Amino acid sequence: MKKQSETHEAISWAKQRLDDLDTMIAQVEKSADKLKDDARAKADAALARLQASRDKVNASYDQLLAETDAMKDDARKTLETEWIEVESAFQAFLTAAKDQAETVRTVIQARADAQRKYWEKSIADLRAQAESNVEKARGELDDALKRLSDETEKFQSRIGEVKDAGDESWKAVKAGLADAKAAHDRTIEKIRNAFSKET
Structure with missing residues (x-):
């Protein structure tokens, strides 16, 4: 029962990361258009890193869904390692867009909103599970x-x-x-x- 719960938590955690990454990419794509010259080039490079990471995170998520419990541990470790790249790429974008306060605020706000929705859903799921x-x-x-x-x-x-x-x-x-x-x-x-x- 405990192993099943841990597996469920790993899958849920990975899904939240994937959703978070999708939100970041969508907002970065919208916001990059507002940047010029060197800032735009750095933002595009950060976006390319985010998109490459998304492919790897998605592969790890798919592995979590498909593999045995022992393989799930490996997939989660791979995903955690890739998440460091995601955060680094996201920070690179924010640095590139630092002169565009509204752009930075919009991207961070979108990410915060996505995380809040995930947390609210997690709380509702836990509440329903506890009641059951x-x-x-x-x-x-x-x-x-x-x-x-x-x-x-x-x-x-x-x-x-x-x-x-x-x-x-x-x-x-x-x-x-x-x-x-x-x-x-x-x-x-x-x-x-x-x-x-x-x-």
Whole structure:
């Protein structure tokens, strides 16, 4: 379960990076047209780096989706390494556009908006997952409590049947008590496990 969650997080992280990069490229392409001469040449070079990185990030993302868990770790490391190039290229563009304050502001604002949307979606997804897990745990708890109640009733009925019984009957009662205790212990363990999955 933990490995599956880590894999999901890696894929989600990579998708967010890919979306972030798409936003950067779109804004840099729009904004580069406003630059002149040397600034334009530097901006175009930064854009080319961003586009090349996008191809590599997209390949890593596709690998994350397609590969086994061991390969996913490698793909994520590759993606993290490429992300350093993305940030470097983005900073190169911002440096090239430094005399165009409005351009810099627009590009940074677009990136911040994309990140905010991703975070809001992540929070909504986590909230929905938590609600689903709580409902599942509540159902498991109800089932476990019902089993425990059923075992308790069985034990109570055995006690009622053997009030005046001899040693053999008391041995049966003791065995029933042991069975009920074992069922209780298993039930409590299942409840604990259900709650530990949530934390």
